[in-house]
Amino acid sequence: MTSHFKILPSTVQDRPRIRHILLNSGLFQASDADCVDEMFGQALARPTPDNYRFLSGWLDGNMAGFACYGWESLTHGTWDLFWVVTLPEARGRGLAVLYWTKQCEWPRLREAGS
Secondary structure, rough: OOOOOEEOOOOOHHHHHHHHOOOOOOOOOOOHHHHHHHHHHHHOOOOOOOOEEEEEEEEEEEEEEEEEEEEOOOOOEEEEEEEEEEHHHOOOOHHHHHHHHHHHHHHHHHOOOO
């Protein structure tokens, strides 16, 4: 069976799923989930170009991971990939590469004025 991947901008409906993914990743603790939830809340409250951006990774119709990236403070043209988290059952299937590709488009689009 061939898997179907989609990487989309995260929505408010993804917020509890992001927490679930962190807590079920086998890698992070509740304090990490609290930190990401705060970052997500900031992104929702102030959706400006200089704030955090989140991508949700969907595998066969189910959210299987997420990525968080954004501009590095006090720099010009520098950005960071802050979080990439995938559920254990979805690892090794290419989602991280798709996150990287998608978030690499963002700075180029921003520089082009899109």
